[in-house]
Structure formats: structure tokens, C-alpha cells
Amino acid sequence: MAENQTRTNDRFTLIDERDGKRYQRPLLHGTLGPPAIDIRNFYGEAGVLTYDPGFTSTASCKSAITFIDGEEGVLLYRGYPIQELATQSDYMEVCYLLLYGELPSPEEKAEFVNDIKRHTLIHDQLMHFFRGFTRAAHPMAIMVGVVGALSAFYHEDTDIYDPEQRMLAAYRIIAKMPTIGAYAYRYTIGRPFVYPRNDFSYAENLLYMTFSVPSEEYRPDPVLVRALDRILILHADHEQNASTSTVRLAGSSGANPFACISAGIASLWGPAHGGANEAVLKMLMEIGDKRRIPEYIARAKDKNDPFRLMGFGHRVYKNYDPRAAIMRETCYEVLEALGHEDDPLLELAMELEKVALQDEYFIERKLYPNVDFYTGIVLRAMGFPTRMFTVLFAIGRTVGWVAHWKEMISDPESKIGRPRQLYVGAPQRPFVPMEKRPAPGHRTWSRFWGGGEK
Numbered sequence: 001m002a003e004n005q006t007r008t009n010d011r012f013t014l015i016d017e018r019d020g021k022r023y024q025r026p027l028l029h030g031t032l033g034p035p036a037i038d039i040r041n042f043y044g045e046a047g048v049l050t051y052d053p054g055f056t057s058t059a060s061c062k063s064a065i066t067f068i069d070g071e072e073g074v075l076l077y078r079g080y081p082i083q084e085l086a087t088q089s090d091y092m093e094v095c096y097l098l099l100y101g102e103l104p105s106p107e108e109k110a111e112f113v114n115d116i117k118r119h120t121l122i123h124d125q126l127m128h129f130f131r132g133f134t135r136a137a138h139p140m141a142i143m144v145g146v147v148g149a150l151s152a153f154y155h156e157d158t159d160i161y162d163p164e165q166r167m168l169a170a171y172r173i174i175a176k177m178p179t180i181g182a183y184a185y186r187y188t189i190g191r192p193f194v195y196p197r198n199d200f201s202y203a204e205n206l207l208y209m210t211f212s213v214p215s216e217e218y219r220p221d222p223v224l225v226r227a228l229d230r231i232l233i234l235h236a237d238h239e240q241n242a243s244t245s246t247v248r249l250a251g252s253s254g255a256n257p258f259a260c261i262s263a264g265i266a267s268l269w270g271p272a273h274g275g276a277n278e279a280v281l282k283m284l285m286e287i288g289d290k291r292r293i294p295e296y297i298a299r300a301k302d303k304n305d306p307f308r309l310m311g312f313g314h315r316v317y318k319n320y321d322p323r324a325a326i327m328r329e330t331c332y333e334v335l336e337a338l339g340h341e342d343d344p345l346l347e348l349a350m351e352l353e354k355v356a357l358q359d360e361y362f363i364e365r366k367l368y369p370n371v372d373f374y375t376g377i378v379l380r381a382m383g384f385p386t387r388m389f390t391v392l393f394a395i396g397r398t399v400g401w402v403a404h405w406k407e408m409i410s411d412p413e414s415k416i417g418r419p420r421q422l423y424v425g426a427p428q429r430p431f432v433p434m435e436k437r438p439a440p441g442h443r444t445w446s447r448f449w450g451g452g453e454k
């Protein structure tokens with residue numbers, strides 16, 4: 001539950017214009033951000049539902065983990081600005097902060113890091129799951145399957161109502177994600193799996209398990225380790241985004257936490273969410289040349305063309321995504337360290353950003369680069385193939401998913417997530433026997449699957 005008690009002394013009145021009836025509802029105030037009208041049981045009282053597809057104006061829960069001010073471009077984890085965490089902290093510390101609400105003391109941090117390291121190995125039996133996939137499988141497909149399969153290994157002994165077991169499940173999943181992610185990649189390129197090294201940091205170990213070759217000494221470049229650690233920090237949490245809401249919704253039924261995280265991974269994969277980092281790089285490679293930018297900007301603006309400028313726009317940010325600003329800087333650092341300062345893709349991305357930010361369409365709609373815009377360029381320079389980008393997002397986001405899952409399970413106000421709907425289908429009608437049904441006529445497949453009349 002929210003650590004800071006919400007104030008409820010203000011009221012908001014809703015008036016039913018059909019009969020003039022007034023409904024006073026409490027206005028809930030959090031620590032920061034807009035207040036929320038408490039409409040719990042409004043249906044019971046007024047007999048009407050609220051309608052908000054995409055939840056653009058709905059606070060689905062109280063949360064004390066992350067705060068975003070989209071107008072100002074502010075992102076806080078447990079009150080700490082993302083810029084300060086990205087430059088002065090490290091991923092393990094941020095994990096502790098997200099889970100426990102406070103920055104750790106040196107002793108707490110050492111114990112936490114050590115506890116996580118004790119769980120980096122995956123069960124030998126789980127290795128066989130990888131072999132069930134084709135080598136051409138997308139690593140995110142493997143992640144969905146293998147992380148979901150973890151639930152089979154830790155089901156009977158995971159009592160989610162026991163705080164200690166919740167903690168154990170959380171540590172296990174945070175520790176095993178880099179191992180599973182690295183193996184998903186190695187499997188697709190036919191390289192043998194490499195066991196985690198617990199003398200390495202979280203990010204170092206991820207690079208090691210991904211790129212090392214058996215029998216060759218491998219020590220990742222500290223600049224790359226730092227950059228990856230920063231990427232993980234930037235992706236660690238983002239309040240009630242699609243994948244986190246998916247984890248909360250799946251978990252609200254009391255489901256196995258590993259299965260819930262797998263549901264989150266599935267939601268993250270889409271190009272409107274975490275899959276955008278992969279889509280940005282593909283888009284930049286497709287544009288290929290600065291001279292083609294106007295053509296792609298025109299396509300992004302054309303309502304008859306499904307193309308969108310990937311890495312641009314955000315549901316909450318109506319200003320520069322603070323994570324994108326940090327990623328832009330990291331991009332320079334990494335490319336310089338690798339001697340790729342004049343990477344044509346970076347030049348292209350910067351020009352695209354410049355053109356879009358001067359275009360009336362993007363200005364009017366407050367569409368700015370988001371975190372995914374520059375991430376792909378950094379990850380590509382580090383040697384990650386495009387298909388691994390969303391896997392890295394998933395690894396970083398796991399702590400956020402777990403922190404929200406834990407917050408939800410331990411919140412006495414939380415209930416099974418069960419939205420209602422505005423039914424627009426056929427009214428009740430009698431069954432029609434086969435011989436009396438009309439010929440199909442215009443009822444072609446495309447009408448049902450969204451292709452319009454054909």
C-alpha cells in the first residue's frame with residue numbers, strides 16, 4: 001500500500017443531468033501529481049459505469065514506487081530523480097531502492113547483492129526448455145516461454161501470502177533474468193551456455209554470459225559495463241505502464257509470480273511498448289540516409305499510413321523523456337569509447353530528432369523522443385543484435401514488475417482486477433436453426449478481422 005497516507009478531505013461532485021441527482025465523491029490526494037476521484041462502488045450507487053479505454057484518466061491503484069510528471073519531464077524512483085540515480089548509483093542499489101523504498105546502507109547493499117548472486121544459476125532441467133525452440137526463434141519468444149516455465153519449478157513451495165517467500169521469489173527472478181536472457185541469445189546463435197560468474201557485477205555478468213567464449217579470458221570494458229548498468233537503471237520502473245499493469249492484473253488473481261512476470265514480458269514485447277527499441281533501429285536502418293527523412297516524416301503524419309516514428313511519443317510524457325536525455329549522453333560516451341563517434345546511425349537519429357522537433361505535427365501533439373530512441377544505437381554499438389534489445393529492457397524492468405507485484409499483494413485495498421465494459425453487441429435474440437440462417441453474403445472474413453468490407 002502507499003506509504004504516504006492519501007488525504008481525502010476534498011470532495012468532487014458528479015451531477016446526473018438526467019434527474020439532477022448529485023453524487024459526492026472523495027477526492028484522493030497523493031504526495032505528488034493530480035488528485036483522483038474515488039469512484040469505488042460508483043456503479044452500485046449511481047448505476048452507471050465510467051468509460052476510459054486505454055486508461056488515460058484512470059488511476060488503477062495507489063503506488064509509492066515511481067512518480068512521473070509528464071508535463072515537466074520528471075521521473076522519480078521512490079522520490080529520487082532518475083538523473084541522480086543514473087549518474088550516482090548502480091543497478092543493484094536501484095533494485096534495493098525500488099523493492100524496499102530506501103537507499104541501502106553499505107551493509108544492506110552488500111547483503112542484497114550477495115543474496116541476488118546466490119540465485120543466478122538456473123535449474124539444470126530448465127536448460128532443456130531452450131532446446132524446444134527453433135534456433136530462429138525471437139529471443140523474446142524464448143523469454144516468455146522460459147520465464148513462464150520457472151513457475152513449474154517454484155510453484156508448490158511459493159506461498160505468495162508469506163512475505164519471506166515473496167522475497168525469495170523476487171530475488172530469484174531478478175537474479176535469473178540475465179542468465180535466461182543471455183541463454184536465449186546464445187541458443188539462437190548456437191553457442192554453448194556460459195554459467196554466471198558471481199565475482200562479476202550484475203551488468204558485467206550479463207555481458208559475460210552473452211558474449212564470452214569458453215576458454216578465452218573475457219573481462220567486459222568498464223565503459224560498456226557502466227553504460228549497460230545505466231540502461232538497466234533507466235528501464236527499472238515506469239509506474240503503471242502496459243507491462244506493469246499486466247503483471248499487476250495477472251497477479252491480482254493470486255497467480256504464480258513467475259507466470260505473472262512472463263505475462264509482463266509478453267506485454268512488453270509489442271512495438272508500442274518495449275519492442276520500440278528494436279523497431280527504432282530497424283526504422284533508422286530502413287531510412288538509411290538523411291535525404292530520406294522528409295519522406296518518413298510525411299509517412300508518420302499520414303493518417304492513412306500505419307507507420308509511426310518509432311521512439312517518439314509517450315502516453316504520459318508531453319515533454320522530453322528524461323530517460324532519453326540520459327541515453328543521448330550515454331550514446332556519445334559509448335560511441336567515443338569504442339571509437340565509433342561518427343556512427344552514421346547516430347547522425348541520422350540526431351537529424352531525424354531535429355527535423356521532427358521542428359515539425360508542426362510533432363510540436364502540436366507534444367511528441368518528443370522517448371527512452372527507446374537512443375537505446376538501440378548504444379546497444380548495437382555494444383555488440384547486441386537488434387533482437388536482443390527488448391530482452392535487455394525486460395531484464396531491467398523485472399525489478400519494477402516485482403516491486404509492483406509485491407506492493408499489490410501486500411496492499412489490503414487491492415482486489416482482483418476486473419474491469420467492466422460498455423457492451424455494444426447484439427441485444428438478446430432467439431437462436432436461429434441452421435436451415436433458417438441467411439447465406440453468408442457480405443459476411444466475409446475481413447469484416448470480422450478488421451480489414452473492412454472486401
Ligand code: CMC
Binds near residue numbers: 365
Ligand atoms: N509517430 C507519429 N504520430 C504519432 C506518434 C508517432 N510515434 N505517436 C503518437 N502520434 C500521434 C497519433 O497519431 C495521434 O495523432 P492524432 O491526435 O492526430 O490522432 C497523437 O499523436 C496521440 O497519439 P496516441 O496514439 O493517441 O497516444 P498514446 O498515448 O495512445 O500512444 C505511444 C503513446 C507511445 C504508444 C505512441 O506515441 C507511439 O506509438 N509511439 C511509437 C512507439 C514507441 O516509441 N513506443 C515506446 C514508448 S516509450 C517506452 C515504453 O514505455 O515502452
